Amino acid sequence: METVYGNGGSRLVVTELSHIKDLAMQLQEHLDGSHDRCKHLTSQIFSLTERSIGLITSSAGLICGRKRSAGSATPSPLSNVSDVLFKSTKKSELQENDDEASGEGEGVWPVDDGHSWRKYGQKPILGGKYPRSYYRCRHRHSQGCKAMKKVQRANEDPTLFDVMYFGTHTCVERTEAAAAVQLAVPAREHDPDAHCLLQSLSGSLTVKTEGLAAATEPEPQCLNATCTTPFCPSSASPVSWFLSPDIADEFIDIDVISSFFE
């Protein structure tokens, strides 16, 4: 499957952004000094677009150069942020087949959160068309990390996943993917522009700035962020993120990029 970033998709986005940049420049020229506010806004658009291009190109390089670590027979969903934003699926053919058998074959897995998870169980849920999968942090034993998550495909829309996080990551692991998220998502209090930029860039994906999966309450709050275009690889792979209220504020909400281009 063609990926947004792997096979020319990034170039397309960069081209679009360059176009926007040009338009902003033209608009700025036509405002000739009379509308300071407008000029300010257009210059913001201009700079943000430039930064978008920079982020995309740097992220694409980082992400495309990365390979899945060996030893994983069937990659854990949500375990690589690289796949998060830019790849459609990393499942092996076997996994695809297995998933078809278990009702998880269609669509792609939800985005990754940058942490390494190990699946320890799967159960069919009453009233649910699809089984619920249970994951623990890979460093549970080595580092006593208590982070866990449950992943379940939505009944009404099999391309949509409900991801619930429990516990806090105490492991010191910081995967490249997590680092990539941090790289691409500066803390908003430090860089409000970047926040705006990301709001423009991403496909409604909710991304935490750091300490991913830090939920602590057993009653998650649904932020109902759906990841669609363009960072979710096949535009039909929205993801719902269920997060604890106490960490919800730490997340950066990102609007749909399509509206940015409209």
Next chain:
DNA sequence: CTCATTTGACCTGG
């Protein structure tokens, strides 16, 4: 050989 997933059995709370 190592490590991750699968899956049936078991445990626990309502």
Next chain:
DNA sequence: CCAGGTCAAATGAG
């Protein structure tokens, strides 16, 4: 008793 959650042996991929 039932549903959800967890355990652990079996299995498979690299």
